[in-house]
Amino acid sequence: MAKYLLLKHYRGAPASVNDVPMDQWTPEEISAHVRYMNDFAARLEATGEFVDSQALSPEGTFVRYDGEGRPPVTDGPFAETKDLIAGWMVIDVETYERALELACELSAAPGAGGKPIHEWLEVRPFYGVPPTVTE
Amino acid sequence: MDEAVLRTLTPTVIGILVRRGADFAAAEDAVQDALVEAVRVWPDDPPRDPKGWLVTVAWRKFLDTVRADTSRRHREVRVEGEPVPGPAEAVDDTLQLYFLCAHPSLTPASAVALTLRAVGGLTTRQIAQAYLVPEATMAQRISRAKRTVSGVRFTRPGDVATVLRVLYLVFNEGYSGDVDLAAEAIRLTRRLAAEIDHEEVAGLLALMLLHHARRPARTGPDGRLVPLAEQDRGLWDTRLIAEGVDVLQAALARDRLGEFQAQAAIAALHADAQAAEETDWVQIVGWYDELVRLTDSPVARLNRAVAVGEADGPRAGLAALAGLDPALPRHTAVAAYLHERDGDPTTAARLYAEAARSAPNLPEREHLTRQAARLNAQLRS
Numbered sequence: 001m002a003k004y005l006l007l008k009h010y011r012g013a014p015a016s017v018n019d020v021p022m023d024q025w026t027p028e029e030i031s032a033h034v035r036y037m038n039d040f041a042a043r044l045e046a047t048g049e050f051v052d053s054q055a056l057s058p059e060g061t062f063v064r065y066d067g068e069g070r071p072p073v074t075d076g077p078f079a080e081t082k083d084l085i086a087g088w089m090v091i092d093v094e095t096y097e098r099a100l101e102l103a104c105e106l107s108a109a110p111g112a113g114g115k116p117i118h119e120w121l122e123v124r125p126f127y128g129v130p131p132t133v134t135e
Numbered sequence: 136m137d138e139a140v141l142r143t144l145t146p147t148v149i150g151i152l153v154r155r156g157a158d159f160a161a162a163e164d165a166v167q168d169a170l171v172e173a174v175r176v177w178p179d180d181p182p183r184d185p186k187g188w189l190v191t192v193a194w195r196k197f198l199d200t201v202r203a204d205t206s207r208r209h210r211e212v213r214v215e216g217e218p219v220p221g222p223a224e225a226v227d228d229t230l231q232l233y234f235l236c237a238h239p240s241l242t243p244a245s246a247v248a249l250t251l252r253a254v255g256g257l258t259t260r261q262i263a264q265a266y267l268v269p270e271a272t273m274a275q276r277i278s279r280a281k282r283t284v285s286g287v288r289f290t291r292p293g294d295v296a297t298v299l300r301v302l303y304l305v306f307n308e309g310y311s312g313d314v315d316l317a318a319e320a321i322r323l324t325r326r327l328a329a330e331i332d333h334e335e336v337a338g339l340l341a342l343m344l345l346h347h348a349r350r351p352a353r354t355g356p357d358g359r360l361v362p363l364a365e366q367d368r369g370l371w372d373t374r375l376i377a378e379g380v381d382v383l384q385a386a387l388a389r390d391r392l393g394e395f396q397a398q399a400a401i402a403a404l405h406a407d408a409q410a411a412e413e414t415d416w417v418q419i420v421g422w423y424d425e426l427v428r429l430t431d432s433p434v435a436r437l438n439r440a441v442a443v444g445e446a447d448g449p450r451a452g453l454a455a456l457a458g459l460d461p462a463l464p465r466h467t468a469v470a471a472y473l474h475e476r477d478g479d480p481t482t483a484a485r486l487y488a489e490a491a492r493s494a495p496n497l498p499e500r501e502h503l504t505r506q507a508a509r510l511n512a513q514l515r516s
Contacts, residue, residue, distance in 0.1 A: 023488040023507035030505050035357055055497055 001092045003051060004099040006106060007122035010058050012083035017118030018111045025112045036109045044091060044102070055087035090126075099123055141173055141185065142256030143326070148189045149253060150228025157197050159235065160281040163253050165200065169193035170256060229254070230330045233323075234293025237301040238284045245280035246301045252277055254326075255319055265314040298327065299339050299395065306343050317347055328382075337386035338396030344379030345402035348372040360502040364411040376406045397426040416446035433463050441469055449476035464495060468503055475510065484510035 444452020
């Protein structure tokens with residue numbers, strides 16, 4: 001098994017095919033979308049492939065150390081940065097192909113007009129552990 | 136005996152060990168071990184005297200630990216054999232434990248964790264699950280908390296207000312995983328109310344009961360939030376409401392108003408309305424005035440603006456809102472609501488969408504997005 005991160009972006013990914021902001025959908029379309037997402041996570045739990053799922057608020061700040069005794073230096077909220085992560089799902093699957101397949105399912109979640117969003121998701125493999133048997 | 140009943144014995148047994156001379160941290164560990172043992176053994180071999188069994192086993196575990204520690208340090212074993220028979224159980228042991236676990240030297244998160252374990256009898260694993268952190272993290276939080284209060288004398292009375300804040304925090308966490316924290320908070324507050332005659336303890340208990348009564352109506356089938364005005368009031372638990380109102384009335388009769396009684400009074404007025412339109416908003420505004428006077432809290436002022444909007448119309452609500460800091464959490468959502476009531480769906484839709492972006496949790500974000508979507512759909516047609 002190998003773990004993959006399915007990463008969803010507020011900003012930074014190429015535009016979806018069905019790119020309409022959620023507040024322009026109908027309430028029924030929102031319900032259908034939420035149901036799809038819940039069902040997807042439940043199905044992954046049932047297959048033993050679900051690890052974790054989290055969502056992030058769009059607010060964020062860059063921060064760095066500025067030397068002994070100095071307060072942290074912050075930068076942001078970063079309206080101008082290109083990349084803004086919205087959330088992720090971690091899956092543990094047999095193959096890379098399976099990871100892509102699941103990401104596609106997630107990307108097919110219904111949006112405006114009840115049609116799939118075709119959202120771009122980023123699939124990133126986790127580093128695994130070194131094998132015990134090496135020769 | 137089910138696990139919940141077993142857990143109610145926790146503070147009593149800790150108290151007995153402490154009076155026999157164990158320090159709080161060691162006593163708490165020993166009782167936790169005894170509880171784990173009880174869960175394992177009791178189903179097949181239930182004891183006739185559960186409390187006596189727990190005291191005996193916990194005391195033995197405590198002695199084992201002391202002996203192990205002592206021999207490790209090559210010192211003479213000082214605690215020997217049969218326990219000194221403790222004095223008859225003091226009624227206020229449990230109460231002292233509440234004070235200790237909510238000690239002002241603890242951070243809120245530590246006080247919550249320690250209270251759930253030492254007073255509530257939950258295991259570290261259950262507490263960790265409820266707060267969605269790894270078990271090792273929660274174990275560290277609890278043992279640090281125990282070190283922090285290790286110098287506190289077990290016999291000194293504490294401040295009820297700090298205990299109430301901790302219980303309120305537990306209640307507000309709701310429930311996730313297999314531990315229902317809201318129900319646990321009610322259980323602990325009920326127990327506290329039985330130990331101490333205090334109007335704000337009663338106020339908090341009433342507040343919890345009245346809010347808990349609405350829980351079946353608060354979320355829809357797909358987990359979405361259902362606002363108070365749209366809830367199916369037939370789903371409200373009338374038994375809990377009746378109890379909450381009784382507890383509140385007894386507290387208010389003492390004529391020593393506090394913030395929890397005022398909040399409970401507001402909840403009771405909502406519970407009293409058969410339909411949302413029948414809500415007595417004028418009285419609710421009166422209680423918010425009291426709450427603002429008692430707490431000077433910006434959150435109370437924000438909620439008061441909503442109530443004013445219902446009692447005196449959306450313009451009055453917007454006027455009440457105007458004096459408040461726009462950076463307050465949920466300020467934009469309240470503004471959106473009042474603008475919609477004022478017949479300005481365009482502004483309301485924009486504000487709902489803006490509020491959704493700064494929502495503090497996903498269900499609220501979804502709810503606010505849905506409100507924006509509803510108005511935008513109306514505006515399109």
